[in-house]
Amino acid sequence: MRLLLIEDEEPAADQLRLFVHQYSPAAQIVGECQQVSEAAAYLRQHPAPDLILSDIELLDGNVFSLFEQVAVTSPIIFITAYDSFLVQAFEQNGVGYVLKPVQYAQFAAAMQKYERLRQSFQGALLQQLTQAYATPAPRYKQRLVSKSRAGLYLLDVAEVAYIQLRNGVAHALDGKGRAFVLNETLSQLEAQLNPAAFFRLNRTEIVQLSAIQRLEPYFNDTLVVHLKGQAITLTSSSHRTPQLRKWLTD
Structure with a gap:
């Protein structure tokens, strides 16, 4: 004193x-x-x-x-x-x-x-x-809503392997390859999903970290993303690859 x-x-x-x-x-x-x-x-x-x-x-x-x-x-x-x-x-x-x-x-x-x-x-x-x-903790989506003729289907975000734009419409695909139509745009989904778990690979695809099995280099500094239990592969755009590498190691 x-x-x-x-x-x-x-x-x-x-x-x-x-x-x-x-x-x-x-x-x-x-x-x-x-x-x-x-x-x-x-x-x-x-x-x-x-x-x-x-x-x-x-x-x-x-x-x-x-x-x-x-x-x-x-x-x-x-x-x-x-x-x-x-x-x-x-x-x-x-x-x-x-x-x-x-x-x-x-x-x-x-x-x-x-x-x-x-x-x-x-x-x-x-x-x-x-x-x-104090910065309030951001609240990210825990589930996605898919509309179909049969009604509404609630898909837990944890079940989503990747999201893909098909004919201009966003689809969420789970680990079994089932596709669910979404109302949001890819940009809206990118903002609503936890960035620690989801990464936008390119203009048409977002992938979940837990769904990735391995990555392999491709041409022009791109990476091919192999998914667990699925034959389909995704590819990062060259300008997103440096951020993808950093995201994987954070």
């Missing part, structure tokens, strides 16, 4: 240093100021501290004038002999208000309040960031 101490009375500053160390030996007072002008200069030149411990009436005026000189983003525990600034304090980054003479129990209670607020804000911020940047 990095703290900035704003206090113009040395005995009070000594006491706060002692209380800070007693509360958290790991806490570090990164700066000490006795005047508003010093505090403004410090905040302009250094990263914002995690917390500010500040008196209100200082050598060169009221600490609330600090907010007119520089943007103060750190929370503040105000430590003062006056109780008349309470409302103003909580309008200006105040998370605690401790009256002098300061007792350690009061100081510790204010520090605990600050830590509770910090944890709450960090948790809320983390949740907001997670929600803002």
Whole structure:
């Protein structure tokens, strides 16, 4: 925890240093100021501290004038002999208000309040960031619908060996070679099927990874795709072959 101490009375500053160390030996007072002008200069030149411990009436005026000189983003525990600034304090980054003479129990209670607020804000911020940047998992088709005179047939995507364009109409073919007419275009199907499982070989064919038995080189940097349990072969277009090789090894 990095703290900035704003206090113009040395005995009070000594006491706060002692209380800070007693509360958290790991806490570090990164700066000490006795005047508003010093505090403004410090905040302009250094990263914002995690917390500010500040008196209100200082050598060169009221600490609330600090907010007119520089943007103060750190929370503040105000430590003062006056109780008349309470409302103003909580309008200006105040998370605690401790009256002098300061007792350690009061100081510790204010520090605990600050830590509770910090944890709450960090948790809320983390949740907001997670929600803002979380990318919903894409939902891919789990089944295809084929229409025929007999009605509708539901084909599980896992059963599809490949999809082929025949006379301008997409057909899904299973491992037994049975063909099912689909309503979607090949481009629509390419977008709707999981790219980890399906690959578009060319303008007319999409193949499922689990249906591939082996591949063999063909001319002009194309590949012949042999399917499991089927005599038919498919062929990748030359411009898709590099992507096919990468897809197979991902």
